Amino acid sequence: MGCVGPKSVIEVRDGMSFLDLSVRQIEFLNETYKVNVPFLLMNSFNTNDDTANIIKKYDGHGVEIIPFNQSRYPRIYKDSLLPVPKDFDSSISDWYPPGHGDVFESLYNSGVLEKLLERGIEIIFLSNVDNLGAVVDLRILQHMVETEAEYIMELTNKTKADVKGGTIIDYEGSVRLLEIAQVPKEHVNEFKSIKKFRYFNTNNIWLNLKAIKRVVENDELELEIIPNGKSIQKGDSDISILQLETAVGAAIRHFRNAHGVNVPRRRFLPVKTCSDLMLVKSDLYTVKHGQLQQNPARFGDAPLIKLGPHFKKVSDFQKHIPSIPKIIELDHLTITGAVNLARGVTLKGTVIIVANEGSTIDIPPGSILENVVVQEACAYSNTKRAHSCLISSPAVFSR
Template sequence: MVGRTLVPPLDIPWSEVVFGHQRSPSMEFKELTKKDAQVQLTHELQKLSTTCPQPMRESVQLDFDGFEKLFSRFINESGPSVEWDRIQKLPDAAVTCYSELHPPEGSTIKELLNKLVVVKLNGGLGTSMGCQGPKSIIPVRSELTFLDLTVQQIEHLNKTYGCTVPLVLMNSFNTDEDTQKVIRKYQGFQVKTYTFNQSRYPRINKESLMPIAKTAGNDFDLEAWYPPGHGDFYQSFKNSGLLQEFLNQGKEYVFISNIDNLGATVDLRILSFLLQGDNSSKCEFLMEVTDKTRADVKGGTLIQYEEKLRLLEIAQVPKEHVDDFKSVKTFKIFNTNNLWISLKAMSQILDEGTMDMEVIINHKHLDNGLNIIQLEQAVGAAVKSFNGAVGINVPRSRFLPVKKTDDLLLVMSNLYRLQQGSLVMSPLRMFETTPLVKLGPNHFGRVKEFLRRFASIPDMLELDHLTVSGDVTFGKGVSLKGTVIIIANHGDRIDIPPGAILENKIVSGNLRILDH
């Protein structure tokens, strides 16, 4: 096999050409050279591309080209991407404290905002919270969805300062159709909305490392494809034509964040830091980080490595150093995934082909019993490809993600007030930190079930910690203070009565309130 590349006829599987019928897929693959594995993948992708309609061919080919590059790195890179002993101490100048930033002069705000593009990562579904469709259309506060709140925020900026900040949604094939229907209702708003789709990559069989898809057309099997993480933003943004369009409009920076992070609003101090004074356009990449707590021990962190800032994710950490990585003393900050990036630098790096992000190998088990691999990348991992990259240690209020109903309870409560689409901590809250909330997934994990269990959202202004497990319901006007733990054992039910005040209480056993 060495020195020549075998390309099988279109109708014969590669493994049969090389090995005949006697080997198992795993044995076959282990004996293939890396080069031949890539040849086989190319062949499989060519077969798939012939199954899609002509109008789709160009976009499908762009996706396949991107996937082949990712697969090549996956196949050819061996060993850890970071050697633990070579991690350097972060230089003092690497992370600036938010309190050191200055607000811009009022007369310059319009000019600054007109150089900004806001991008929201909108590829995720609401399945983890028991909802159908895009996560961004789940109501989170006063019947307003993540998307509603985002549009309100940007419209408020545009109206207040007379500027034209556009909103860009990066959708996936899972969310695009539903999102397109929803955004029609914003046509009368003072926000110009753009959308583009991230790539659609084929899931690969864990044993053979070949695509499990049979067709690539409109009738494709959803299980066989995946959106490859937010690291796909850069190339997909360029492929869509929007990167060049915004450069032509004179835009300079893009602010990227997850659409489910309700704290990720446009910040004028950070924008001024990037565009005015000593730093003017020198910083090509700014990552918002915040202090790590015990709830954030798995979050990626900034490190200095080979004289460059890098994002270190837990997946890159050798097993023997995972405890070090989780230590709040060793790594004090974590990445919020709020990123500010120079459009000009992004375009140049993509043109040069020097965008470098680690490959994340995501193992999944499908309902049909198949073990598959998804190859992904993280948008923040590109930090090492940019010059003058810095971190800004921002207040915790800029990191307010809603991943589970635990988070939803917080943002629906009186801990926050709604101001022009932004959630602001109530001044009546005595502490800057938010309470730690843990709701049992069996009874509270799905949004519909969660809402059914609260006659009204409890008063949580003085709450430190709430744990609820089992079949528990809350009456109207309940107040929770200090540490409250409510455990209904299997077969029991606890109804917290209307108007109850629970302060530093443990409630267990069985408490039923019946209508009569």
């Protein structure tokens, strides 16, 4: 998304960032139940210093924030399989954080795990900070206690937008996480089937701390390696490298009574792209105690939004869409090319806006677009230019 620094400080709602919303959630939890639930942040070496400065603003919020660092692994040359760094003091670009599967050993090695156990804390809830649906649910906590589970993975129903999501399977009598990267090419379409694999992993994980200590100390963790190919700049050349990463979900087979629970879709609301950002900023949601709640006027699942390369970076997204349109009745939105949405725009049904290369389409203030395709030819406009399409205002379009 073109971010510099921790993604967790991107503004997502009403001037609040991912971190702001998380802190508000835990602050409300602590106030409601008169407890002191701490908020842990696993950083990489890339975000640690920035995060340390950012969290100072939460002093006095009634939330104890405990940051800790995950491991630093050497990148590997793809052709020779030799490490990129020459020594420990090599450039920071020669190293990488090895994925969230590193959380177990990082908790242990940092000393945070032991400190939590000494305080009598037994269970932690783990989630990606950009998943705005990942809030503490005491019903799942109660279920974990009652079933004596050491590990619970939250799964939700797969849609066509989630076909690449990992799922849990029964493998030789034990529960395993299956990721698309582990599937042979000839079976990928079978893996993507929403009929055969109905659920996918949300990466909302509940873990027993004593069990984490046991599997780390007994050296029981054997997580499947996920090769992640990237390129880095070395002099004037782009060098192909490999990062060997692990996923926290792969550890499910090492814990007793581990299982998945099917949760509502509202618990999976990640912001990985500016398309996702547009969704969570919209009138589909309101904020209460740091939690996003779906507008009761919305019927059915959230709309499918696809924004093109012009909207890849947050800065570009904000330039083209300075004011989020009303989308309470939207089903599907696709925007390709240089398209600008003015204030007060309403989108309904299926809306497709396509600007050809070198041209711009401006949707004026107060426009209502319903089940419409807006293209270069400006079929719905009374203004036509060689390199620009300006739709007349106010505009109400429907097919």
